[in-house]
Amino acid sequence: MSAPELYILGSSSATPTRDRNPSSQVLKIGSDKIMIDCGEGTQMRLIQLGIRHTGLDYICISHLHGDHYYGLIGLITSMNLMGRKQNLNIIGPPHLKDILDLQLKEGGKQPEFNITFHATNPEKPELILKTSHFELSSFPLKHQIHCTGFIIKEAAKERSLNIDQIENHQVPIAAFKSIKAGENYINDKGEEISYLLLSHDPKPSKSYVYCSDTIFDMDIIPYIKDCTILYHEATYMEALADKALERYHSTAKQAGIIATHAQVHQLLIGHFSSRYDNLEPLLLEAKSIFPNTALALEGLKFLINENDADAEPTVLELSNAFNNH
Numbered sequence: 110m111s112a113p114e115l116y117i118l119g120s121s122s123a124t125p126t127r128d129r130n131p132s133s134q135v136l137k138i139g140s141d142k143i144m145i146d147c148g149e150g151t152q153m154r155l156i157q158l159g160i161r162h163t164g165l166d167y168i169c170i171s172h173l174h175g176d177h178y179y180g181l182i183g184l185i186t187s188m189n190l191m192g193r194k195q196n197l198n199i200i201g202p203p204h205l206k207d208i209l210d211l212q213l214k215e216g217g218k219q220p221e222f223n224i225t226f227h228a229t230n231p232e233k234p235e236l237i238l239k240t241s242h243f244e245l246s247s248f249p250l251k252h253q254i255h256c257t258g259f260i261i262k263e264a265a266k267e268r269s270l271n272i273d274q275i276e277n278h279q280v281p282i283a284a285f286k287s288i289k290a291g292e293n294y295i296n297d298k299g300e301e302i303s304y305l306l307l308s309h310d311p312k313p314s315k316s317y318v319y320c321s322d323t324i325f326d327m328d329i330i331p332y333i334k335d336c337t338i339l340y341h342e343a344t345y346m347e348a349l350a351d352k353a354l355e356r357y358h359s360t361a362k363q364a365g366i367i368a369t370h371a372q373v374h375q376l377l378i379g380h381f382s383s384r385y386d387n388l389e390p391l392l393l394e395a396k397s398i399f400p401n402t403a404l405a406l407e408g409l410k411f412l413i414n415e416n417d418a419d420a421e422p423t424v425l426e427l428s429n430a431f432n433n434h
């Protein structure tokens with residue numbers, strides 16, 4: 110399976126700006142797509158980035174501040190109008206279900222697909238879903254209201270064969286599958302040969318952590334440690350650390366401190382206050398603490414990978430689908 114891909118759809122906090130929409134991202138992992146937060150304008154970004162609804166079977170909402178979910182009912186409505194039939198998993202605070210139920214009931218049209226709702230827990234980390242491609246967990250964040258981060262980790266990979274040893278011991282093809290699964294091989298003479306000799310350890314699974322709105326909080330370190338890419342909000346610069354504290358947000362410097370302690374491979378910062386037109390100073394501030402940092406800007410695609418050759422994001426064209434009309 111190729112490395113998971115992360116698409117940034119929205120990076121603004123609270124209100125949109127000329128270039129930035131409220132929070133939303135899509136992680137593509139195998140054939141699955143997982144949306145994380147769905148602020149207003151997310152549907153337009155999906156169109157602009159050419160990301161189809163197909164395969165978008167999981168939507169995670171971190172908390173119920175409007176800039177993180179006001180796009181959700183519109184997206185569900187469009188999915189229905191486009192004839193969606195497959196189940197949609199929505200993961201979020203318990204009252205999100207009540208809000209959606211009311212919106213759909215009063216709108217007089219129930220979707221023709223099933224919605225499976227998974228409530229997040231603001232008190233402790235929880236495994237929410239496990240599929241053949243990934244594991245999805247939530248963990249508590251400290252914000253003004255019930256808020257969780259999300260961890261998406263690739264499913265464990267299988268071992269790879271040590272071809273030299275396979276040839277040395279004349280292991281038949283029929284035994285390959287069980288060796289890769291961690292079983293010893295017994296040859297015709299009844300000799301047992303360890304799978305550890307006949308195969309290599311699997312490549313470590315990549316993981317992506319999304320730290321939505323949160324105060325600077327070292328308590329999250331155990332949950333997010335060693336992840337491949339960490340997204341952490343950086344609403345303000347350190348000069349406004351008092352404001353960040355008062356509003357339960359973080360600064361770019363604090364995001365860098367969290368990434369350093371968590372020993373992540375790469376840090377992405379986002380959820381920028383609309384007061385900043387130029388985001389370079391926020392990037393430099395985070396980089397002064399944690400050098401491998403990038404801005405999570407709309408239209409960027411990041412590979413969830415530890416290969417430094419892949420560290421630079423791909424810049425996608427944000428073509429406005431309605432420009433020609």
Ligand SMILES: [Zn+2]
Nearest residue numbers: 172174252322
């Ligand atoms: Zn918030």
